[in-house]
Amino acid sequence: xxxxxxxxxxxxxxxxxxxxxxxxxxxxxxxxxxxxxxxxxxxxxxxxxxxxxxxxxxxxxxxxxxxxxxxxxxxxxxxxxxxxxxxxxxxxxxxxxxxxxxxxxxxxxxxxxxxxxxxxxxxxxxxxxxxxxxxxxxxxxxxxxxxxxxxxxxxxxxxxxxxxxxxxxxxxxxxxxxxxxxxxxxxxxxxxxxxxxxxxxxxxxxxxxxxxxxxxxxxxxxxxxxxxxxxxxxxxxxxxxxxxxxxxxxxxxxxxxxxxxxxxxxxxxxxxxxxxxxxxxxxxxxxxxxxxxxxxxxxxxxxxxxxxxxxxxxxxxxxxxxxxxxxxx
Amino acid sequence: xxxxxxxxxxxxxxxxxxxxxxxxxxxxxxxxxxxxxxxxxxxxxxxxxxxxxxxxxxxxxxxxxxxxxxxxxxxxxxxxxxxxxxxxxxxxxxxxxxxxxxxxxxxxxxxxxxxxxxxxxxxxxxxxxxxxxxxxxxxxxxxxxxxxxxxxxxxxxxxxxxxxxxxxxxxxxxxxxxxxxxxxxxxxxxxxxxxxxxxxxxxxxxxxxxxxxxxxxxxxxxxxxxxxxxxxxxxxxxxxxxxxxxxxxxxxxxxxxxxxxxxxxxxxxxxxxxxxxxxxxxxxxxxxxxxxxxxxxxxxxxxxxxxxxxxxxxxxxxxxxxxxxxxxxxxxxxxxxxxxxxxxxxxxxxxxxxxxxxxxxxxxxxxxxxxxxxxxxxxxx
Ligand SMILES: Cc1ncc(C[n+]2csc(CCOP(=O)(O)OP(=O)(O)O)c2C)c(N)n1
Numbered sequence: 001x002x003x004x005x006x007x008x009x010x011x012x013x014x015x016x017x018x019x020x021x022x023x024x025x026x027x028x029x030x031x032x033x034x035x036x037x038x039x040x041x042x043x044x045x046x047x048x049x050x051x052x053x054x055x056x057x058x059x060x061x062x063x064x065x066x067x068x069x070x071x072x073x074x075x076x077x078x079x080x081x082x083x084x085x086x087x088x089x090x091x092x093x094x095x096x097x098x099x100x101x102x103x104x105x106x107x108x109x110x111x112x113x114x115x116x117x118x119x120x121x122x123x124x125x126x127x128x129x130x131x132x133x134x135x136x137x138x139x140x141x142x143x144x145x146x147x148x149x150x151x152x153x154x155x156x157x158x159x160x161x162x163x164x165x166x167x168x169x170x171x172x173x174x175x176x177x178x179x180x181x182x183x184x185x186x187x188x189x190x191x192x193x194x195x196x197x198x199x200x201x202x203x204x205x206x207x208x209x210x211x212x213x214x215x216x217x218x219x220x221x222x223x224x225x226x227x228x229x230x231x232x233x234x235x236x237x238x239x240x241x242x243x244x245x246x247x248x249x250x251x252x253x254x255x256x257x258x259x260x261x262x263x264x265x266x267x268x269x270x271x272x273x274x275x276x277x278x279x280x281x282x283x284x285x286x287x288x289x290x291x292x293x294x295x296x297x298x299x300x301x302x303x304x305x306x307x308x309x310x311x312x313x314x315x316x317x318x319x320x321x322x323x324x325x326x327x328x329x
Numbered sequence: 330x331x332x333x334x335x336x337x338x339x340x341x342x343x344x345x346x347x348x349x350x351x352x353x354x355x356x357x358x359x360x361x362x363x364x365x366x367x368x369x370x371x372x373x374x375x376x377x378x379x380x381x382x383x384x385x386x387x388x389x390x391x392x393x394x395x396x397x398x399x400x401x402x403x404x405x406x407x408x409x410x411x412x413x414x415x416x417x418x419x420x421x422x423x424x425x426x427x428x429x430x431x432x433x434x435x436x437x438x439x440x441x442x443x444x445x446x447x448x449x450x451x452x453x454x455x456x457x458x459x460x461x462x463x464x465x466x467x468x469x470x471x472x473x474x475x476x477x478x479x480x481x482x483x484x485x486x487x488x489x490x491x492x493x494x495x496x497x498x499x500x501x502x503x504x505x506x507x508x509x510x511x512x513x514x515x516x517x518x519x520x521x522x523x524x525x526x527x528x529x530x531x532x533x534x535x536x537x538x539x540x541x542x543x544x545x546x547x548x549x550x551x552x553x554x555x556x557x558x559x560x561x562x563x564x565x566x567x568x569x570x571x572x573x574x575x576x577x578x579x580x581x582x583x584x585x586x587x588x589x590x591x592x593x594x595x596x597x598x599x600x601x602x603x604x605x606x607x608x609x610x611x612x613x614x615x616x617x618x619x620x621x622x623x624x625x626x627x628x629x630x631x632x633x634x635x636x637x638x639x640x641x642x643x644x645x646x647x648x649x650x651x652x653x654x655x656x657x658x659x660x661x662x663x664x665x666x667x668x669x670x671x672x673x674x675x676x677x678x679x680x681x682x683x684x685x686x687x688x689x690x691x692x693x694x695x696x697x698x699x700x701x702x703x704x705x706x707x708x709x710x
Contacts, residue, residue, distance in 0.1 A: 304670045
């Protein structure tokens with residue numbers, strides 16, 4: 001497979017795993033229903049058929065077991081790619097991720113690498129029952145030793161997953177499940193133009209204010225930027241891509257030009273990614289700011305029942321409202 | 330012989346009513362039950378299946394976001410549900426619609442969560458039926474803690490039939506792999522707690538067959554924890570009733586926990602989002618169709634108990650009326666107001682949350698064209 005293709009994000013992720021499995025015999029995929037079913041979102045579709053049950057492992061139903069055994073596999077030199085079925089089901093594995101995966105390299109004086117990828121479909125907007133729409137990224141970004149990323153389009157899905165699997169550090173890979181079926185161009189052959197995994201990207205240049213988003217909210221931010229043109233405002237949109245480490249340089253550079261920053265995520269605002277970014281930006285670009293850094297995010301409540309999730313989730317109107325407030329300062 | 334050469338014998342399966350509808354007796358599990366009582370169980374089974382089918386249809390029509398059908402597991406659920414006494418507490422998964430029925434939880438109440446208008450939606454203490462729990466296995470530990478409370482309250486082994494209390498917790502074959510479930514069994518054994526672990530082995534955890542979870546029959550796991558385990562024909566409502574009743578009795582009298590493996594089959598998809606054709610063969614379904622939990626009771630009632638056509642006609646009418654009520658009731662379930670998300674997060678709303686709520690109300694009010702509505706619940710379709 002080579003050249004430019006149009007893929008859904010789901011297919012791009014699937015292809016990234018396929019290519020990683022082909023390239024490196026140490027790569028194994030493990031999770032609940034990842035085999036015959038291809039995962040509940042079909043992201044591992046047909047991989048077991050082609051790579052066998054030894055490499056595409058339908059695990060017993062136990063998330064702590066999935067991650068804990070991935071640690072053992074990593075010690076033994078494997079590169080496990082673990083699928084957690086939904087965001088809300090990662091917590092049984094939280095201890096293994098935070099206390100073991102994150103610390104092992106450090107504790108072994110760098111002798112043992114933890115090249116584990118933990119794929120987590122996250123975020124809402126799909127009309128699901130509870131535990132299926134959460135945005136737990138801040139818990140992981142808060143934990144030293146873990147790298148945390150999120151893709152927002154098929155090309156990044158492909159390359160960021162490839163890079164994550166090749167990373168010698170553990171990567172928690174957040175997939176915006178409501179964007180799985182969106183299509184986009186992916187250049188499967190040309191790795192040279194691909195940015196490093198932990199680099200943010202300006203996806204729409206603008207001069208009046210900066211919108212910073214990641215994962216599912218990048219598309220929403222782009223929609224807001226398009227709508228803002230009618231109000232005569234040119235908004236810059238940055239896809240953060242990496243939540244830990246944060247490419248704060250790209251953000252600060254943008255804020256120096258626009259003077260205004262609005263951070264958008266589905267996760268609750270309280271101690272979310274926006275809080276950290278706001279703190280860093282005011283430390284580095286205080287005199288460039290025309291207004292306080294504003295946050296548009298989920299409310300500090302449990303994720304709501306699905307019939308009112310569209311009210312709860314940040315949307316174009318809520319973003320534009322924040323833009324207005326920014327200009328009102 | 331080698332350590333790994335030892336082959337354990339095929340497990341027994343307690344059965345009191347064969348798939349052909351013939352009553353059989355079991356030396357250890359006598360069941361004294363009248364034909365009237367069997368008719369009542371039959372009514373439960375039929376109505377639960379009807380409600381469940383209606384819910385599946387409502388999902389197809391877009392009225393529910395999701396439905397987890399209990400098709401094929403009605404006997405396992407009704408048998409266990411009818412073994413409970415009023416004071417007992419049940420801890421379900423998300424599929425125990427038949428148990429909810431036995432606990433007099435209005436079927437419409439169950440739909441709220443699947444429609445997406447609530448995150449649970451009932452008071453667990455009202456009918457002694459806990460909230461549905463989606464996180465696999467978590468509820469088994471809650472059951473254990475509840476049983477610890479029961480023990481501390483002195484509501485075990487007093488001999489007073491209305492006081493002694495047992496706890497019944499449900500989980501699936503897949504869930505048996507979770508740490509929580511194993512920890513629950515350790516706790517229950519260590520504390521000799523009045524809890525009955527009721528595993529509906531419906532052979533599948535989404536796409537994973539039970540062999541992915543266990544090499545030994547699941548009921549045998551209890552031996553390692555130190556309490557009895559037993560496998561019952563989960564499609565035989567009489568066996569489910571008899572054995573669960575006995576286990577609950579023993580729990581109430583202070584004899585400690587039991588593991589029951591109700592051997593059954595998930596006849597439908599895992600949920601309405603699932604496509605089982607990707608991972609299982611249809612002849613499996615055919616085999617289990619012959620073991621249908623309702624047909625065998627019907628055959629018994631007609632052939633052995635002389636149930637007349639009137640009984641079946643009346644039940645059919647009742648079943649139709651239930652379906653009509655569920656359909657209409659589901660469509661009438663109101664969406665909550667967007668502002669309701671702030672309520673109930675804490676015992677008392679914090680100031681900062683109140684501020685967030687007020688800010689959001691103001692924001693919503695800023696849309697004069699009515700694109701957002703605030704206090705009025707959004708009318709349902
Ligand atoms: C902790 C956790 N992990 C994953 C899931 C997703 N999930 C929902 S149901 C299910 C299978 C459960 O199988 P089983 O316990 O056999 O019960 P059944 O659904 O067959 O009744 C899975 C993996 C979940 N709900 N919770």
